[in-house]
Each structure stands twice: as structure tokens, then as C-alpha cells.
Amino acid sequence: MRPAGRDAEGRVPATPSIEELRTIAREIRRLVLTSVHHAGAGHLGGPLSAADMLAALYFHFLRLDPARPDWPDRDHFILSKGHSAIGLYATLALRGYVPVDELRTFDAIGSRLQGHPDMTATPGVDMSTGSLGQGLSPGVGMAIGAKLKGASFRTWVMLGDGEMQEGQVWEALEVAARYRLDNLIAVIDHNRLPQYTWPDFGQRGREFPVQNLAGKCAAFGWRVLACDGHDMDAIVRTFDGATRPDGRPTAVIAHTVKGKGVSFMEGAFAWHAKPLDDEALTRALEEIDAQTGLSAPPAGASR
Amino acid sequence: MTVPTMIAQREVFGRTLVELADADPRLLVLDGDLANSTKADIFAEAHPDRFLAMGIAEQNMAGVAAGLATLGFVPWISTFAAFAVKRDLDQVRVVIAQPSLNVKIAGAYSGLLTGFTGKTHQSVEDIAVMRAMPNMVVLAPADGPETHAAMVAAHAHGGPVYLRLARDPSPRIFDDGLAFVIGRGIVLREGRDIAIISTGVHTARAAEACDLLAADGLRPYHLHLPTIKPLDEDAVVRAAERTGAVLVTEEHTVIGGLGGAVAEALGQRRPTLLRLHGIRDVFGESGPNDAILAKYGLTPRHIAEEARLLLGQPRP
Ligand SMILES: Cc1ncc(C[n+]2csc(CCOP(=O)(O)OP(=O)(O)O)c2C)c(N)n1
Numbered sequence: 001m002r003p004a005g006r007d008a009e010g011r012v013p014a015t016p017s018i019e020e021l022r023t024i025a026r027e028i029r030r031l032v033l034t035s036v037h038h039a040g041a042g043h044l045g046g047p048l049s050a051a052d053m054l055a056a057l058y059f060h061f062l063r064l065d066p067a068r069p070d071w072p073d074r075d076h077f078i079l080s081k082g083h084s085a086i087g088l089y090a091t092l093a094l095r096g097y098v099p100v101d102e103l104r105t106f107d108a109i110g111s112r113l114q115g116h117p118d119m120t121a122t123p124g125v126d127m128s129t130g131s132l133g134q135g136l137s138p139g140v141g142m143a144i145g146a147k148l149k150g151a152s153f154r155t156w157v158m159l160g161d162g163e164m165q166e167g168q169v170w171e172a173l174e175v176a177a178r179y180r181l182d183n184l185i186a187v188i189d190h191n192r193l194p195q196y197t198w199p200d201f202g203q204r205g206r207e208f209p210v211q212n213l214a215g216k217c218a219a220f221g222w223r224v225l226a227c228d229g230h231d232m233d234a235i236v237r238t239f240d241g242a243t244r245p246d247g248r249p250t251a252v253i254a255h256t257v258k259g260k261g262v263s264f265m266e267g268a269f270a271w272h273a274k275p276l277d278d279e280a281l282t283r284a285l286e287e288i289d290a291q292t293g294l295s296a297p298p299a300g301a302s303r
Numbered sequence: 304m305t306v307p308t309m310i311a312q313r314e315v316f317g318r319t320l321v322e323l324a325d326a327d328p329r330l331l332v333l334d335g336d337l338a339n340s341t342k343a344d345i346f347a348e349a350h351p352d353r354f355l356a357m358g359i360a361e362q363n364m365a366g367v368a369a370g371l372a373t374l375g376f377v378p379w380i381s382t383f384a385a386f387a388v389k390r391d392l393d394q395v396r397v398v399i400a401q402p403s404l405n406v407k408i409a410g411a412y413s414g415l416l417t418g419f420t421g422k423t424h425q426s427v428e429d430i431a432v433m434r435a436m437p438n439m440v441v442l443a444p445a446d447g448p449e450t451h452a453a454m455v456a457a458h459a460h461g462g463p464v465y466l467r468l469a470r471d472p473s474p475r476i477f478d479d480g481l482a483f484v485i486g487r488g489i490v491l492r493e494g495r496d497i498a499i500i501s502t503g504v505h506t507a508r509a510a511e512a513c514d515l516l517a518a519d520g521l522r523p524y525h526l527h528l529p530t531i532k533p534l535d536e537d538a539v540v541r542a543a544e545r546t547g548a549v550l551v552t553e554e555h556t557v558i559g560g561l562g563g564a565v566a567e568a569l570g571q572r573r574p575t576l577l578r579l580h581g582i583r584d585v586f587g588e589s590g591p592n593d594a595i596l597a598k599y600g601l602t603p604r605h606i607a608e609e610a611r612l613l614l615g616q617p618r619p
Contacts, residue, residue, distance in 0.1 A: 072374070119373070119402050126373065131397045137363045138398055141370020141378075144355065148331075149374065168394070171363035
């Protein structure tokens with residue numbers, strides 16, 4: 001059986017339909033759950049919140065060739081929220097970079113699939129991440145480098161809204177705007193929950209690591225787009241807009257739900273990272289499999 | 304006695320960047336808003352299109368360099384050593400050292416002589432920090448010609464390099480065109496009574512100390528180690544075997560720097576009477592160079608005195 005989304009030649013896939021992308025996202029979620037269950041450790045909330053966007057990126061937007069992970073003209077992708085590594089690995093496996101079976105080695109000693117993305121270990125990983133707030137800067141370097149080389153590839157960076165608290169991100173936003181990096185796209189997974197969150201400061205509540213992300217990114221000179229990060233139609237439309245350059249770097253603020261797809265994980269910071277026992281895995285997979293693919297917009301998402 | 308020619312490493316740094324870039328289109332320079340101090344401005348004028356201003360944002364600068372390196376560029380990060388090493392330490396660790404990317408980190412204004420700027424701008428622990436970092440090569444050339452040669456070698460090396468440079472003119476020790484081999488020490492003086500081991504521009508002070516000792520009828524051996532990592536352990540062991548007493552002296556804290564590296568090597572390969580001389584686990588302060596060197600005990604006279612103290616110790 002060839003992995004979903006790949007054409008018979010196994011190279012650049014026929015562009016899948018929206019419905020196929022939804023199926024791929026569901027498959028990513030399944031693999032995240034089964035891999036974390038098998039490893040006995042790992043992050044769940046972040047990978048589940050990013051799954052739909054990873055599906056759209058790797059099966060629709062990124063120009064790449066799994067047979068040549070180092071192809072210089074490939075679109076580059078950096079998972080700045082590196083703790084969501086298993087989401088990326090599941091996607092890379094479905095896309096043909098590593099065997100799907102290899103996901104069972106996630107976090108095992110000697111594995112190519114390290115706890116956080118390691119560009120020296122995994123084919124298809126363009127930058128090592130895991131210390132939050134660091135991924136956008138190498139993305140800026142890749143985007144500057146593409147311009148210096150006259151290369152046409154784009155660089156995509158996925159960030160968590162929690163890691164937007166790191167000062168380095170704002171350094172990178174500033175420099176990216178100054179260099180007019182219209183070949184750089186930051187996707188912000190705005191699930192409003194980091195790991196432990198803030199104490200309840202009343203008005204601000206426990207969540208929302210950084211207030212007014214859209215306004216702040218715009219003030220730093222970025223074009224800002226927003227979408228529901230679980231609505232595949234909206235993701236494809238918005239990412240498509242992001243690839244039409246207007247002289248500025250683009251931030252896509254994707255409104256998401258942490259733990260999306262598994263009711264008892266959704267919006268629950270306790271499921272940020274937690275081993276998954278047999279019973280919880282069974283319940284979670286039942287829920288994923290029951291989904292029709294038509295995902296509801298997250299509660300409170302501004303459209 | 305002839306007066307030595309004085310050369311500032313930073314001038315050589317700027318000129319050598321231009322020379323390297325002329326020969327290699329992969330070279331880029333990233334500057335943390337200090338080009339007119341570090342002399343990266345010489346490069347900025349020669350190659351404006353390959354000079355990337357990164358502003359006062361060192362963490363981002365390190366990350367941008369990493370991204371560029373993945374595309375096959377050879378980025379040179381240029382800022383003060385104090386900031387190049389510590390302000391972006393986690394970035395250097397995660398996106399440069401861990402993936403072993405081909406990024407050169409040039410730390411200008413290392414040590415205590417930073418031009419009246421005091422402890423915030425001095426760098427007394429950079430060798431210790433960078434030496435502890437897997438995959439990182441650590442270089443500290445002694446003078447202008449060796450800075451040029453070290454930069455050529457650093458550029459040719461395929462992985463991350465930290466280059467420790469000084470601000471002010473220091474005495475020429477080497478001739479132009481010397482060969483620089485990463486990981487190889489240089490014996491500057493043969494002798495049997497005591498070995499003095501030094502690095503960086505401080506080597507010139509150690510050489511003067513050797514003259515003082517020789518004037519007293521002693522025969523010091525002087526080993527200069529412009530590569531702190533990978534350490535030339537064989538050269539260190541040889542120095543110990545020749546003399547039976549080793550004094551390490553450096554413009555760096557006595558903890559974890561060249562002295563630490565030599566102690567690790569000798570402790571394991573050839574336990575030897577050893578004395579570590581340098582900045583004594585304190586931060587510095589601002590002041591004229593002479594006054595700083597005198598107060599922190601780093602003049603040739605201080606080094607010679609340390610040597611005599613060591614020689615006065617009973618040998619095991
Ligand atoms: C510099 C740094 N500090 C802390 C952590 C530990 N950590 C891992 S994930 C996480 C929360 C991340 O939240 P967010 O960026 O919003 O990601 P998501 O909600 O999508 O998982 C924290 C604090 C880290 N990996 N790096």
C-alpha cells in the first residue's frame with residue numbers, strides 16, 4: 001500500500017483534494033497517538049493541534065521530493081515548536097521520508113526519530129529545534145540565503161503561541177521585515193495553551209501566552225493572515241494567500257485547539273505531554289476514526 | 304633590544320575577511336552592530352552585498368547564521384566575545400554546535416583589555432564555555448600574522464569554530480605566511496627548567512616573562528597553544544617531560560580555560576608539578592590596559608614571579 005497522498009511514482013504527489021487532506025490529517029493524528037503510546041512518552045497536545053496544517057503543508061504546499069531530502073530548491077520547513085516532533089515524523093513518514101513502521105522507534109535509543117527534531121538524524125528535517133523560540137531565526141537565514149542565491153524556494157516556520165514569549169522570536173520578526181523576506185511564512189499555532197500556562201490573573205485568565213499576536217506581528221512589519229487551523233478549506237485558502245508575495249514576510253495566525261481531535265485532550269494542558277495507556281489510546285483512536293473529516297471551528301476562534 | 308612591531312588583531316580580522324571572501328563566494332559576515340569596533344567594517348565596505356547587518360540581536364544572529372549555513376554559505380558571526388559567547392549561548396548550542404553547522408564565531412575584544420568598558424564587555428570565561436561545547440573548535444591566535452593564518456584554517460574547517468581575538472595592538476611574534484594547523488601547538492623556546500604554556504595575545508607577555516627568567520640564568524621552555532580545542536596533548540606532555548614543572552598562564556579565568564585543559568591532559572597522561580595562572584575567579588573592571596594588567600597580575604613580571612614560585616616548590 002502506498003502512503004496516502006503519494007502518486008504511483010512515489011515522488012511529488014498529485015495534489016490531493018480537501019477531503020483527502022482531511023484524511024491525511026486524521027492519519028497523522030492516529031500515528032501521533034500510537035507512537036506516543038508505544039514510546040511510553042511524548043507530547044500530544046501540540047502535535048494534535050498542528051496536524052491539519054502539517055497535512056496541508058506536506059501534501060499540498062511544500063515543493064519537495066522525499067527521494068531527495070537535501071534537494072537545494074525544495075521548500076524549507078522548520079518546526080520551531082520542536083516538542084511537536086512526533087507530528088512532524090508522522091507527516092514525514094506518510095510522505096515517504098521514513099518508513100511508517102519506523103515511528104515505533106520514536107524516542108528509542110539510537111533512533112533517527114529523536115525526542116526533538118534533529119537535522120543530523122532525520123531525513124527531511126531542515127533544522128534542529130527543541131529549545132523554544134529559536135526556529136524563526138534559521139528560517140530568516142534560509143530566506144535571506146535564498147534571495148542571495150536567487151533561489152525560488154520558500155521557507156515555512158511553524159511556531160507555538162507559547163514560544164512567542166521568547167524575545168528571540170521578536171528579534172527575528174524585526175530582521176525579517178527589514179530584509180523584506182516575502183519568501184518567509186510563519187505559521188503560528190495559536191492554541192492558547194503552552195505547557196503549564198500562567199496563573200489566573202483574572203481578566204487575562206490562564207491561557208493566551210501572548211496577547212494580540214496579530215497586532216504585534218503587523219506592528220513588526222509583517223503581513224498577517226488568520227484562519228481556523230482545523231478547517232482544511234480555510235487552511236488551504238489562507239496558506240495559498242500566504243504564498244502570494246506582497247513584499248513582506250507573512251504570518252498566518254491559525255486558531256487551533258490544543259489536543260484537537262480527542263475530546264478529553266482538547267484544551268486540557270495536562271495532555272501537553274503525557275504517556276498514553278492502552279485504555280486512553282483505544283478511546284482516542286475510536287474518536288479519531290469516528291470523525292467524518294468535517295471539523296468544527298474551535299471554540300472562541302475569531303474568524 | 305628591538306622594539307617589536309605592534310599589530311591589532313581586529314585590523315587583521317577585517318582585512319582577512321575581505322581576502323577570504325574574494326576567494327570564496329560562500330563567505331558572509333553577520334554583524335551585531337559593532338562593525339566599526341570589530342573592524343568588520345573593512346569587510347562591509349569591500350563586500351556590502353555579503354555583509355548582513357543583524358542589529359543588536361545576537362540570539363537571532365546566531366540562528367540566522369545557522370540557517371544560512373544549511374544552504375552552503377559560510378557565515379562569520381562578528382561581535383564582542385562577551386556577547387558572541389554568552390548572549391546567544393543556547394542558540395550556539397542548539398542550532399550551531401549540535402548540528403555541527405559550518406558557522407564561524409569571531410569574538411572580538413576578548414579578555415580584560417576592552418577599551419575602558421569594564422566587566423560587562425570583558426570576557427574572562429569564554430574559553431571555558433566554548434571548550435565545553437561538543438563539536439566546537441576553539442582558537443586563540445597570538446598576533447596579527449597568526450590571526451590571519453588561523454582565520455584561513457578556520458574557514459577551511461568544515462564545522463563550527465570559535466575564534467578569540469583581542470582589541471588592541473599586540474607585539475608581532477610570527478612572520479607573515481606562517482602555517483596554521485588546527486590542533487597543533489608551537490614551541491617558541493626550548494629549555495629544561497620550567498615549561499610555560501600560554502595562548503592568545505597573552506603569549507607575548509609569557510614570552511617576555513621567559514626573557515626575564517633567562518636574564519636570571521634560568522632556561523624556560525615556552526609552548527604556545529593557539530588551538531585550545533582540540534588540545535595538542537602530545538605537545539603538552541612533551542613540555543612536561545622536558546621540564547618536570549608546568550606553568551599555564553592566560554588572560555582568562557583560571558577555571559576551565561587553557562589551564563583547565565592542560566590540567567586535564569597532564570592529570571591523565573603525565574601528572575606533573577603544575578601551576579595555573581590567570582584571572583583568579585573574579586570579574587574585571589574598566590581602566591587603562593597597563594593598570595588592568597598590573598592589578599589582575601597579568602604582566603610579564605607577574606608571570607615570571609609565578610614561575611619562580613613554582614620552581615621553589617618541591618617536586619613530587
Ligand atoms: C526554551 C524552552 N523553554 C521551555 C521549554 C519546555 N516546553 C516545551 S513545550 C512548552 C510549551 C510550548 O507551548 P507552545 O509554544 O504554545 O506550543 P504548543 O501549545 O503548540 O504545544 C514548554 C514550556 C522548551 N522546550 N524550551
